[in-house]
Amino acid sequence: MPPTSRPALRIIACAALLSSCAATVKTAELALIDTERDLRERKDEAPTSSPSHPPILFLPFDGVNRDLLYDMLRKGELPKLTDLLSGEGKKFPHAYFDEHLVSTMPSSTMAAWTTTMTGVPPAEHGVAGNEFFIREDGRLAAPAPVSFNDSKPTIEIYTDGYMNSLVKVPTVYERMRKREPNILIWVALHQLYSGADRMLFATSTVLAKALEEGLVEAADFATLQGEKPDRRKFAMLDEDVVEKVKDALEDEDDPVPDILTVYLTGTDLYAHVAEEGPDDARRAYLREVADPAIGILASQLRERDALKDRWVVVTSDHGHTPVRHDTKHALWTEGKDSPPGLMKKAGYRPRPFQMKVDDDVTFDAVLCEGGATAYVYLADRSTCTDPKLACDWKKPPRYEEDVLPLAEAFFKNNADGKLAPRLKGTIDLILTRRPKPYQEVDLPFEVYIGDGKTMPMGAFLQQHPHPTYIATEARLRDLAAGVRGERAGDIMLLAHNGDREIPDERYYFASKYRSWHGSPSRQDSEIPLIIANQRFTADEIRAQVTPLLGAAPRQQKVADVLLGLRAARRQ
Numbered sequence: 249m250p251p252t253s254r255p256a257l258r259i260i261a262c263a264a265l266l267s268s269c270a271a272t273v274k275t276a277e278l279a280l281i282d283t284e285r286d287l288r289e290r291k292d293e294a295p296t297s298s299p300s301h302p303p304i305l306f307l308p309f310d311g312v313n314r315d316l317l318y319d320m321l322r323k324g325e326l327p328k329l330t331d332l333l334s335g336e337g338k339k340f341p342h343a344y345f346d347e348h349l350v351s352t353m354p355s356s357t358m359a360a361w362t363t364t365m366t367g368v369p370p371a372e373h374g375v376a377g378n379e380f381f382i383r384e385d386g387r388l389a390a391p392a393p394v395s396f397n398d399s400k401p402t403i404e405i406y407t408d409g410y411m412n413s414l415v416k417v418p419t420v421y422e423r424m425r426k427r428e429p430n431i432l433i434w435v436a437l438h439q440l441y442s443g444a445d446r447m448l449f450a451t452s453t454v455l456a457k458a459l460e461e462g463l464v465e466a467a468d469f470a471t472l473q474g475e476k477p478d479r480r481k482f483a484m485l486d487e488d489v490v491e492k493v494k495d496a497l498e499d500e501d502d503p504v505p506d507i508l509t510v511y512l513t514g515t516d517l518y519a520h521v522a523e524e525g526p527d528d529a530r531r532a533y534l535r536e537v538a539d540p541a542i543g544i545l546a547s548q549l550r551e552r553d554a555l556k557d558r559w560v561v562v563t564s565d566h567g568h569t570p571v572r573h574d575t576k577h578a579l580w581t582e583g584k585d586s587p588p589g590l591m592k593k594a595g596y597r598p599r600p601f602q603m604k605v606d607d608d609v610t611f612d613a614v615l616c617e618g619g620a621t622a623y624v625y626l627a628d629r630s631t632c633t634d635p636k637l638a639c640d641w642k643k644p645p646r647y648e649e650d651v652l653p654l655a656e657a658f659f660k661n662n663a664d665g666k667l668a669p670r671l672k673g674t675i676d677l678i679l680t681r682r683p684k685p686y687q688e689v690d691l692p693f694e695v696y697i698g699d700g701k702t703m704p705m706g707a708f709l710q711q712h713p714h715p716t717y718i719a720t721e722a723r724l725r726d727l728a729a730g731v732r733g734e735r736a737g738d739i740m741l742l743a744h745n746g747d748r749e750i751p752d753e754r755y756y757f758a759s760k761y762r763s764w765h766g767s768p769s770r771q772d773s774e775i776p777l778i779i780a781n782q783r784f785t786a787d788e789i790r791a792q793v794t795p796l797l798g799a800a801p802r803q804q805k806v807a808d809v810l811l812g813l814r815a816a817r818r819q
């Protein structure tokens with residue numbers, strides 16, 4: 249198949265969206281983007297696919313927690329997805345529904361999907377969150393900026409493989425290709441696609457994604473006018489990506505891919521801003537937008553006779569927790585009372601909140617935000633006592649002189665609010681550990697308890713039970729204790745959020761939203777995993793996949809399931 253791109257039609261479609269968004273600069277930039285990228289060339293004589301192993305349709309849904317999805321399926325509210333899973337009414341004789349999978353910490357998109365698609369935790373793959381600091385390069389990585397608005401890095405995920413370049417371990421696709429050099433892999437819109445043959449995205453999807461912040465602002469504006477945020481703009485993301493995959497599958501000259509990944513993202517984006525709250529918003533969205541889109545995808549696959557022994561694997565990255573849409577609860581980066589405001593008062597110089605800073609801008613601290621959590625990275629301040637000099641970020645900070653004073657400042661302020669009154673009582677846990685050089689395996693986080701003292705996480709949680717938090721110690725170890733564990737910061741802050749029953753008592757590190765995630769709570773962390781194949785009974789599937797998942801599976805196990813299913817011979 250010759251490398252081609254088929255951009256024409258979609259660009260016209262997105263022009264309409266853009267005129268309403270009035271983002272002319274981005275339009276010009278993005279109109280040049282192909283809607284499809286061939287990532288690798290296949291030699292003319294090479295087989296076009298690898299049909300001796302069972303094919304897989306992988307459906308990652310963004311921001312859908314387990315209870316919500318399973319409840320809707322069991323109530324028969326998602327008929328097209330039910331069909332795809334070979335369900336009959338409320339019964340699923342050919343599907344295994346896992347009841348134990350928990351997301352990464354933080355329960356957030358970039359860390360979670362990287363974990364799913366590599367099979368190793370953040371402390372190994374290095375993507376600690378939607379934004380994080382790479383000390384050895386002295387640079388920020390922000391595939392989905394939270395502490396500032398900038399759509400460019402998100403666009404670059406699709407145009408330049410930005411996420412691919414941040415991940416330092418092989419993906420599931422690369423591991424499959426090592427076993428089967430001719431495997432044909434298509435990935436639609438998912439952020440990580442190293443090892444795939446083809447990345448598919450509709451131009452309008454990328455445009456809308458790029459304009460996500462614009463959409464959110466538009467949603468705010470609509471709310472001020474007494475209108476609801478316009479869900480159609482979010483729906484277009486998913487409808488377009490499915491349409492794009494459908495178009496690609498229509499070409500009878502191309503084999504249907506052995507592995508087809510189709511990422512649906514609108515559920516999460518809409519849940520963040522929906523006035524009706526994330527649960528109602530996601531239910532309606534899944535029913536009215538995602539399910540019909542899946543119907544279109546499934547019927548095209550049936551047309552190509554490509555479903556009869558194909559594994560269908562459905563999962564998600566995290567749940568959602570309603571929060572208050574106001575500056576009291578949004579612990580963003582603006583103002584003296586903000587987290588960086590506190591850091592300045594404590595004598596630190598935070599890095600400006602933007603993707604790139606000029607060489608002459610120096611800083612000795614970096615704050616990265618991510619909803620329920622935030623990371624603080626500190627320099628060895630003895631390397632930059634003169635504020636005109638850049639700190640040596642390759643060195644770890646000194647525990648007593650650089651880390652503990654700031655941990656103490658956050659701790660004290662949380663009790664008395666003297667440095668930053670607005671932040672008083674907003675933090676649940678302040679975590680820290682003795683820093684190690686970045687090349688070494690990092691220690692797990694401990695809980696800072698004041699006066700320069702810390703307590704191991706397990707012992708602390710025993711003394712101070714957090715009944716809504718699950719697998720906290722294990723997941724924070726996955727995040728922090730490894731060769732790239734320093735990317736979770738020298739200090740990690742967990743806001744009161746997933747530990748609180750009501751939105752009025754929940755805080756989040758981001759600009760104003762109506763829902764966020766990231767905490768270790770059940771609500772944010774319990775994710776679905778459905779594995780279906782119409783050639784097998786539910787019990788037979790259970791017998792195949794439970795040894796791969798183990799007893800208390802965390803998100804990295806999904807990769808083992810995908811590899812395991814694909815390893816079998818096709819019957």
Ligand SMILES: [Zn+2]
Pocket residue numbers: 311357516517520765
């Ligand atoms: Zn989200």
